Amino acid sequence: MTKQSLGVCYYPEHWPEERWETDAGMMREAGITFVRIGEFAWSRLEPNPGEYDFGWLERAIDTLHEKGLKVVLGTPTATPPKWLVDRMPDMVALDADGRPRGFGSRRHYCFSHVAYALECDRIVTELATRFGKHPGITAWQTDNEYGCHDTVVSYSTAARDAFRIWLKEKYQTISRLNDAWGNVFWSMEYRDFSEIELPNLTVTEANPAHRLDFRRFSSDQVIRFNRRQVEIIREFSPGRDILHNFMGSVTDFDHYRLSQDLDAASWDSYPLGFLERDGDDEAHKLKYMRVGDPDMQAFHHDLYRACGRGRWWVMEQQPGPVNWAPWNPAPLAGAQRLWAYEAFAAGAEVVSYFRWRQAPFAQEQYHEALLLPDGSPNAAYETCRTVSAELAKFDASVGNARADVALVFDYESDWAWQIQPQGADFSYLKLVLAFYRALRKAGLTIDVVPPTADAVRDRKLIILPGLMCPNRKFIDELANTQAMVLAGPRTGAKTQDFRIPADLPPGGFREVIDFDVWRVESLRPGAQVRLKYREAGLFLERWREFLRPGEDATAIIESEDGHPALLASDKRAYLAGWPNEDLLDETVAYCLAQAGIERLVLPDGIRIRDHGPHRFIFNHLEDEQGISAFIGDGEILLGGETIPGAGVAVVERRGR
Ligand code: GAL
Numbered sequence: 001m002t003k004q005s006l007g008v009c010y011y012p013e014h015w016p017e018e019r020w021e022t023d024a025g026m027m028r029e030a031g032i033t034f035v036r037i038g039e040f041a042w043s044r045l046e047p048n049p050g051e052y053d054f055g056w057l058e059r060a061i062d063t064l065h066e067k068g069l070k071v072v073l074g075t076p077t078a079t080p081p082k083w084l085v086d087r088m089p090d091m092v093a094l095d096a097d098g099r100p101r102g103f104g105s106r107r108h109y110c111f112s113h114v115a116y117a118l119e120c121d122r123i124v125t126e127l128a129t130r131f132g133k134h135p136g137i138t139a140w141q142t143d144n145e146y147g148c149h150d151t152v153v154s155y156s157t158a159a160r161d162a163f164r165i166w167l168k169e170k171y172q173t174i175s176r177l178n179d180a181w182g183n184v185f186w187s188m189e190y191r192d193f194s195e196i197e198l199p200n201l202t203v204t205e206a207n208p209a210h211r212l213d214f215r216r217f218s219s220d221q222v223i224r225f226n227r228r229q230v231e232i233i234r235e236f237s238p239g240r241d242i243l244h245n246f247m248g249s250v251t252d253f254d255h256y257r258l259s260q261d262l263d264a265a266s267w268d269s270y271p272l273g274f275l276e277r278d279g280d281d282e283a284h285k286l287k288y289m290r291v292g293d294p295d296m297q298a299f300h301h302d303l304y305r306a307c308g309r310g311r312w313w314v315m316e317q318q319p320g321p322v323n324w325a326p327w328n329p330a331p332l333a334g335a336q337r338l339w340a341y342e343a344f345a346a347g348a349e350v351v352s353y354f355r356w357r358q359a360p361f362a363q364e365q366y367h368e369a370l371l372l373p374d375g376s377p378n379a380a381y382e383t384c385r386t387v388s389a390e391l392a393k394f395d396a397s398v399g400n401a402r403a404d405v406a407l408v409f410d411y412e413s414d415w416a417w418q419i420q421p422q423g424a425d426f427s428y429l430k431l432v433l434a435f436y437r438a439l440r441k442a443g444l445t446i447d448v449v450p451p452t453a454d455a456v457r458d459r460k461l462i463i464l465p466g467l468m469c470p471n472r473k474f475i476d477e478l479a480n481t482q483a484m485v486l487a488g489p490r491t492g493a494k495t496q497d498f499r500i501p502a503d504l505p506p507g508g509f510r511e512v513i514d515f516d517v518w519r520v521e522s523l524r525p526g527a528q529v530r531l532k533y534r535e536a537g538l539f540l541e542r543w544r545e546f547l548r549p550g551e552d553a554t555a556i557i558e559s560e561d562g563h564p565a566l567l568a569s570d571k572r573a574y575l576a577g578w579p580n581e582d583l584l585d586e587t588v589a590y591c592l593a594q595a596g597i598e599r600l601v602l603p604d605g606i607r608i609r610d611h612g613p614h615r616f617i618f619n620h621l622e623d624e625q626g627i628s629a630f631i632g633d634g635e636i637l638l639g640g641e642t643i644p645g646a647g648v649a650v651v652e653r654r655g656r
Contacts, residue, residue, distance in 0.1 A: 004344045004391055006384050007034030007072070007352025008370060009316060012060035013044045014359055019375070020060060023356065024067035030370070030381055031388020034350050035064050036315065038127075039074025039144045040106065043081040046123065054130050065136025072243070072315075072352075073137050075127060075229055077120045078144040079106045084119060091116040093154035096200045101151070105363070106144075110154040111221040112162040117228060124232045132237030139241040141315065142229045145268060146222050146244065152252035153218045155200045166217045168193045180497040181209040208419045209498040215415040219253035223261070230261045245315035246307070248274055248300050251429060254411040255307050256450045265308030268316035268354065271297050271339055276325035287605075287621070290332035291646045294607050294620040295437045297339065301346035302436075302448040303409060306455070314343045316354035319380035320368025328366065332622055334646035336383040341648045344391075345609045345616035351387075353380055390638060401611050403447040404597055407436055408464040410451045416468045416494060423522025423542055431465045431488065431578065438584040439463070442592060443600030443630070445610045453477035461595040465575075466490040470509050479511045484571045484595035486587065487513065489543050489578055493520075505545075506574075513572040514550025515564075521546075529577060530560045538586060540565060540577030547576050556590070557583075566590070600630070610653070617649040 008027060012020055027035065038045075038057060046052050061071050085091060085103045093101045093110040101108050109116050131137055146152070171177040174190050183189040188207060190196055199206035199214050230242050241263040246255055248267060259265045271292025279285045279293065288294065304312045317339055321328040340351045357371040358378070370381040409432050417428040439446050449455035453473045456462045462478065464470070465488030470478070478485050492506025501507030505517040521544050523529070529540040540559070547564045549555065555564035556573075566587055567574045571594055575587060592599045602608065605621035608630060615634060619625050622645035631641065631651050639649030 004348065005033035005350050006031055006340070006388055007036065007313075007315075007350045008032050008356045008384075009036045009352060009354045010064075010356040011040070011359070012037060012063075013041050013056065015357065017056070017059065020063045021067075022375075024064050024069060026371075026377075026381075027064075027069060027356070028067050030384040031391075032384060033070055034072055034138070034352055035069045035356075036072040036074060036141060036352060037061075037064075039076060039141060040079045042076035042079050042084075042123065045076060045127070046081070049083055049087070052126060054126075057131070058134075061131065061134055061136045065134070069136075070138040071134075071136045072139040072141055073127065073131060074141040075120075075124050075143055075233075077109075077123065077142075077229070080109055080116070080119070084116075088113070088115050090156065090158065092156075093151060094156045094159075096153075096155055098155060098201060101154075105149075107149050107151040110156045110158050111152070111218070111225045112154065112156065112158040114158065117225065120225070121228055121232060124229050125236070128233050128236035132233070132240070137237065137240060139243060139263075140233050140237065141266075142226050142233075142242065142244045142262075144245060145247040145250070146226065146258075147250040147252045148247040150252075152222055153215070155198050159218075159221070160196075160198050162221065163198065163214060163217050164193045164196055166220065167196060167213065170213070181207055181213075182497075182499065183207070208416075211419045212412075212416055212498050215252070215419070216412070219257075219411070219415075222253040223258045226258055227261050243313065243315065246304065248296070249278055249429065251411055251414045255303070256411070259307035259309070262308065264311035264313060264349065265304040266313035266315035266350075267300055267304045269297050269300065269314050269339065269343070270316075270318040270322055270325075271335070272318060272329055272331060273322040273325040276327050276329075289329050290622055291335045291338065291605075291620045292331075294605055294618070295433065295440050297342055298346065298440065298607065298609070299433055299436050299448065301343055301348065302407075302446055305347050306447065306449050310347065312348060313350040313352065314348055315350075315352050317343075317351050319353045319355070319370055319383075320378060321366065322368075323364050323366040330368075331379075332646045333379070334644065336380050337387055338618055338620075338646045338648050340383070340387050341616060341650070342609075342618060345611065345614070347611070353384065402458065403445045404460040404595075405439060405444050405446045406449045406456050406459045406462050407432065407439065407446050408451050408456070408462070408467055409448050410467055413466055413468040413490075416498065417466060417490065420498075421522075422520065423524075425525065426522065426543055426578075428466050434579075434581075434584060435463055435465050435488065435588075438581070438588045440607055441585065441602055442588055443602055443608050444592075444597070445608070456481070456483070459483045460597055461486070461591055463591075464488065464491055467492070468494050469496050469507070472508065475508050475511055478509075482571075484573075484591050485512060486573045486575070486591045488575050489545060491574070493517070510550065513567065513569050513574050514553050515567055515574065516548040516550075517545045517576075518548055519546040520544065528580075529565070531565050531583065532558050532560055533586075535582075535586075537580075538583040539580050540583070541580055542578040544577035547574075557586075571595070602630075606630070613652055615651040615653050617643065617651065619643045619645060619647045621645055 492509035557566040634651035
């Protein structure tokens with residue numbers, strides 16, 4: 001169990017050196033412990049090829065260290081400088097239309113470019129040898145937000161060449177690849193790996209099996225790129241944690257696998273930015289505009305806790321309005337505090353605000369910070385003071401208790417359903433989030449997990465929406481578990497080679513619950529498959545499957561036109577479509593009853609997280625709410641029986 005700390009992202013290179021000591025003093029005063037620096041500073045670290053200027057960085061690290069702050073040093077590889085791009089113009093990624101992703105912002109590199117990777121080895125080695133053993137450096141961050149701005153997939157020559165090698169390793173012979181991809185369709189057969197192009201610029205859609213392998217390859221390239229940096233840092237900077245800051249809603253590479261090389265995962269949490277950018281319900285956006293969606297952050301916290309195998313941070317936390325969403329409202333007073341507690345409640349070791357001081361120049365001028373552009377404190381600075389003072393009074397550490405409920409999230413399924421959505425609005429991430437939300441509305445604490453047997457062992461309820469192709473070990477675990485298992489639409493819908501299973505979906509998954517899917521349909525917005533049920537208002541939308549139940553399975557809910565909508569067999573259930581909110585709530589209620597888990601019905605905007613001795617209660621609405629029903633006979637450590645908009649309560653649960 002680690003005591004929670006606050007952090008901040010700092011850019012000393014943006015401010016006069018005379019100011020650094022004042023900044024460091026103010027950070028201490030606000031209760032900040034960790035300071036991340038350096039991740040975009042390549043042009044200042046190496047202004048000309050091979051000419052290093054590390055003196056300023058050393059002085060910045062010294063200044064922070066002397067004030068007792070712990071430094072997280074970023075590698076600057078997300079921002080290769082102009083001279084480097086000019087030297088090797090083909091190092092930039094190409095988009096699907098073959099256009100270069102030009103210089104002048106960031107992340108303008110291709111993960112497959114061999115010479116760029118060597119340049120990264122060089123700058124990382126220089127930094128790690130110079131600063132690796134500095135007593136002020138306690139951790140490293142590799143690069144910055146792999147995949148942000150849609151930068152995982154590149155259609156460059158370097159990517160094509162590396163893809164051919166990757167395919168050869170995977171399939172060994174070209175006939176195996178042709179068979180696996182079904183290339184006989186439309187005469188797409190190849191005679192040699194050297195004939196294979198990338199799946200872009202085709203007349204109509206490229207073969208989905210080709211595309212899925214390209215997505216797998218692209219994910220592997222990110223993992224390899226990161227691993228090179230990790231290996232160098234480990235060699236020259238022993239004993240320091242290595243992290244990467246993942247970005248919310250970025251799913252283009254496998255974060256579980258990349259995190260295997262890290263000591264802890266971290267992610268960048270922008271609750272209001274995400275709601276404005278990613279939400280699709282206008283009323284919902286208005287309702288949560290100043291505190292953020294009640295489940296979006298929590299979902300990512302749970303995901304990155306899984307990635308980091310229990311160790312994770314929020315590397316960047318929204319401090320005020322951001323600059324990059326379609327609209328950028330200010331948080332309700334207290335929202336920044338709520339976000340910190342949400343993360344700590346989920347086990348975060350550090351919550352680090354982005355950024356220290358608002359930059360009056362370049363791209364992020366309207367992005368607030370802990371300080372105003374003039375260097376005086378802004379609202380989030382006060383938040384840090386408040387939270388650090390509160391944390392000093394009680395220990396909210398939650399450790400790593402295993403939740404009774406596991407919700408499976410799988411990156412490959414996300415790529416598969418992006419490649420073949422079949423209905424324009426089928427989004428795997430949104431499907432998983434819908435299940436997550438329904439579970440949270442019932443007051444549950446959830447672990448988000450990868451689709452592995454270990455991850456779902458010893459649970460009471462296991463939920464897997466849309467898992468493309470469960471592997472054998474996972475199926476065996478699910479077939480034998482005592483837990484309640486709920487699978488959602490498209491589970492087992494394809495093989496690893498992106499084919500419909502020879503014995504029809506759900507393929508091997510029918511060992512868990514027995515049925516065939518003989519037809520699927522996707523539905524335009526507004527279309528509803530109405531259900532026969534004691535209550536009105538339940539329906540399937542977007543996606544529907546027509547099932548033929550096996551002997552032991554029975555439909556507990558049927559559609560009005562006579563097809564199973566919720567199929568069950570003992571402690572197994574399958575939802576044959578995309579459930580509307582009421583149907584999902586009803587399904588969750590059924591599963592909780594089967595699993596013997598208590599179900600709460602939380603008021604709008606209230607969320608709970610139970611961990612060890614503590615219950616955390618959050619109010620995501622702007623108005624105050626009474627929460628005494630959820631306190632029981634526990635002792636209130638923070639907050640009260642009524643909490644204001646964006647309020648937080650922490651309760652010590654008796655007998656725990
Ligand atoms: C993050 C990024 C930061 C900054 C921030 C603004 O995605 O890592 O460098 O741009 O967004 O909100």
